[in-house]
Amino acid sequence: MRQIFDFKFLSSIEQIDSESWNAIAEQSDPFHQYAFIEALELSKSVEAKTGWHPQHLTIYHNDTLVGILPLYTKNHSYGEYVFDFAWANTYREYGLNYYPKLICAIPFTPVPGSRLMLKTGTDKSQLLPQLCKAIQTYISQNRLSSMHWLFVPEDLSAALNTHQHMMRRAVQFQWFNxxxxxxxxxxxxxxxxxxxxxxxxxxxxxxxxxxxxxxxxxxxxxxxxxxxxxxxxxxxxxxxxxxxxxxxxxxxxxxxxxxxxxxxxxxxxxxxxxxxxxxxxxxxxxxxxxxxxxxxxxxxxxxxxxxxxxxxxxxxxxATFNPGTQGEHKILRGFEPIFCYSNHWLAEPAFHDGVRRFLQQEDAGIRSYKQNATELLPFKATQD
The missing domain is CATH 3.40.630.30 (Gcn5-related N-acetyltransferase (GNAT))
Known part of the structure; x- marks a missing residue:
C-alpha cells in the first residue's frame, strides 16, 4: 500500500516540543538531539543575522510525526565544510543568485550523521521521492537556488543520487577501536x-x-x-x-x-x-x-x-573517534581515511548539469587521494 506523507516547515526548533523531536532522534548522535540544536538557536549562534535561517522539515503520516530533517536557508557558505564557493562565483559571473540556498546540516558540525531522522518502520523508499519533490517545490516557491545535504550516511546519499540529488564524496579521518x-x-x-x-x-x-x-x-x-x-x-x-x-x-x-x-x-x-x-x-x-x-x-x-x-x-x-575535519597529519597518528558524503540539487538545469560533470571529474581525484592516504597508515602489515 502506498504511503502518503505530509510536510511542514518550521522556522524555529521551538515550534516543536523536545519530547516529540527526541522520540524521532533517539537513535541519532548528540548533534541531532533537541538540546544541541536548541542551544545553537537560542544562543543566536544560528539566526538570520549570522546567515542561518532555520527551516526544519517535519514529516507526517496519517497525522503522526514520523520524521525530521534539520534544514536551513543560507545567505553564505561559511560553517558548512563542504565547499561550494566556486559554484557561487560561477552563478555570479552569469548574473544569477546562488544565495539564498537550502541546506540539510548541523551548523558548524562536519560530522557524518543521520540527518534524515525517521520513526522506526517508516518506508524510506516511499518517502524519498515525495520528500525530494516537497523540497524542490519549496525551493521554487521561495526562489532559492539549490538544495544541499551535508555529511549524510552513504546509504542515504546513494538513494538521493537516484532522485537527481547528486552524490559528492570527500575524505575525513577516523580512528577505529x-x-x-x-x-x-x-x-x-x-x-x-x-x-x-x-x-x-x-x-x-x-x-x-x-x-x-x-x-x-x-x-x-x-x-x-x-x-x-x-x-x-x-x-x-x-x-x-x-x-x-x-x-x-x-x-x-x-x-x-x-x-x-x-x-x-x-x-x-x-x-x-x-x-x-x-x-x-x-x-x-x-x-x-x-x-x-x-x-x-x-x-x-x-x-x-x-x-x-x-x-x-x-x-x-x-568504537570510533571522529577528531574533526581535514588534516593529513592525523594519518600517521592512526586515523584512517574514510569517505563522507554530500548531495546536491540545483534548480537551474544548465548549472545542475555543469555541477554533475564537475563532480564526476572531482570524484576520481577524491578516490585517488583516499587510496594514497591509506597507503600512509602507520599500522603493521598484519593490521586488518
Missing part, C-alpha cells in the same frame, strides 16, 4: 617507527611539565567552560581573524543541557590552565569538536585532541 584492551595494544599495532614517534611526541609534552586531566559531568563547572571558551576564541582569532562561530551562551547552554555528553580535556603547567579541548560522546562514538590554547606548547594539540581521545575510547570501549 579494534578491540584494544589497553592503550599499549594500540601502540603495538603500529610500526616500530611510528610507535616511537608517537611516544616521543607525548614525552615532549610531559617534559614541558604539562599535566592533562579529563573532566566529565559531575566535575564540570562553569569555570571550566569559561576557560575553555577563552581558549576557543584565542585560537580562532589567531587562525581566522575572528572569535569563532559559536558564542559563550551556546557553550553555557550545552553545559546545562548536555553535560553528560561532554568530555573536557584541560592542560595545566605550573598549576595554571593553558589549553583545553571539548569533546562530545555517546556510547558508540567520540567526537573531537573544539580546541584552543593560551600558550604555544610543542605537540600539545596532538595530546589534547588525539591521544587523550584514543585513550578514552579504549578505556570506555567506544
Amino acid at each position: 579494534r578491540d584494544y584492551q589497553h592503550y599499549d595494544d594500540f601502540c603495538a599495532a603500529l610500526t616500530s617507527r611510528r610507535r616511537k614517534s608517537i611516544r616521543n611526541e607525548r614525552r615532549k609534552v610531559r617534559d614541558q611539565e604539562v599535566k592533562l586531566e579529563r573532566v566529565f559531568a559531575k566535575n564540570l563547572t562553569p569555570e571550566h567552560i569559561d576557560f575553555f571558551y577563552q581558549c576557543y576564541q584565542q585560537t580562532y582569532l589567531k587562525r581566522s581573524g575572528h572569535q569563532g562561530y559559536l558564542n559563550r551562551d551556546f557553550f553555557n547552554r550545552l553545559y546545562h543541557s548536555m553535560r553528560d555528553n561532554i568530555m573536557l580535556v584541560m592542560a595545566t603547567r605550573d598549576d595554571q590552565l593553558i589549553a583545553s579541548a571539548l569533546y562530545l560522546y555517546d556510547d558508540k562514538q567520540l567526537y573531537g569538536r573544539y580546541w584552543g590554547a593560551m600558550e604555544d606548547i610543542n605537540n600539545l594539540h596532538y595530546e589534547c585532541c588525539y591521544y587523550q581521545g584514543i585513550e578514552f575510547c579504549i578505556e570506555q570501549n567506544i
Whole structure:
C-alpha cells in the first residue's frame, strides 16, 4: 500500500516540543538531539543575522510525526565544510543568485550523521521521492537556488543520487577501536617507527611539565567552560581573524543541557590552565569538536585532541573517534581515511548539469587521494 506523507516547515526548533523531536532522534548522535540544536538557536549562534535561517522539515503520516530533517536557508557558505564557493562565483559571473540556498546540516558540525531522522518502520523508499519533490517545490516557491545535504550516511546519499540529488564524496579521518584492551595494544599495532614517534611526541609534552586531566559531568563547572571558551576564541582569532562561530551562551547552554555528553580535556603547567579541548560522546562514538590554547606548547594539540581521545575510547570501549575535519597529519597518528558524503540539487538545469560533470571529474581525484592516504597508515602489515 502506498504511503502518503505530509510536510511542514518550521522556522524555529521551538515550534516543536523536545519530547516529540527526541522520540524521532533517539537513535541519532548528540548533534541531532533537541538540546544541541536548541542551544545553537537560542544562543543566536544560528539566526538570520549570522546567515542561518532555520527551516526544519517535519514529516507526517496519517497525522503522526514520523520524521525530521534539520534544514536551513543560507545567505553564505561559511560553517558548512563542504565547499561550494566556486559554484557561487560561477552563478555570479552569469548574473544569477546562488544565495539564498537550502541546506540539510548541523551548523558548524562536519560530522557524518543521520540527518534524515525517521520513526522506526517508516518506508524510506516511499518517502524519498515525495520528500525530494516537497523540497524542490519549496525551493521554487521561495526562489532559492539549490538544495544541499551535508555529511549524510552513504546509504542515504546513494538513494538521493537516484532522485537527481547528486552524490559528492570527500575524505575525513577516523580512528577505529579494534578491540584494544589497553592503550599499549594500540601502540603495538603500529610500526616500530611510528610507535616511537608517537611516544616521543607525548614525552615532549610531559617534559614541558604539562599535566592533562579529563573532566566529565559531575566535575564540570562553569569555570571550566569559561576557560575553555577563552581558549576557543584565542585560537580562532589567531587562525581566522575572528572569535569563532559559536558564542559563550551556546557553550553555557550545552553545559546545562548536555553535560553528560561532554568530555573536557584541560592542560595545566605550573598549576595554571593553558589549553583545553571539548569533546562530545555517546556510547558508540567520540567526537573531537573544539580546541584552543593560551600558550604555544610543542605537540600539545596532538595530546589534547588525539591521544587523550584514543585513550578514552579504549578505556570506555567506544568504537570510533571522529577528531574533526581535514588534516593529513592525523594519518600517521592512526586515523584512517574514510569517505563522507554530500548531495546536491540545483534548480537551474544548465548549472545542475555543469555541477554533475564537475563532480564526476572531482570524484576520481577524491578516490585517488583516499587510496594514497591509506597507503600512509602507520599500522603493521598484519593490521586488518
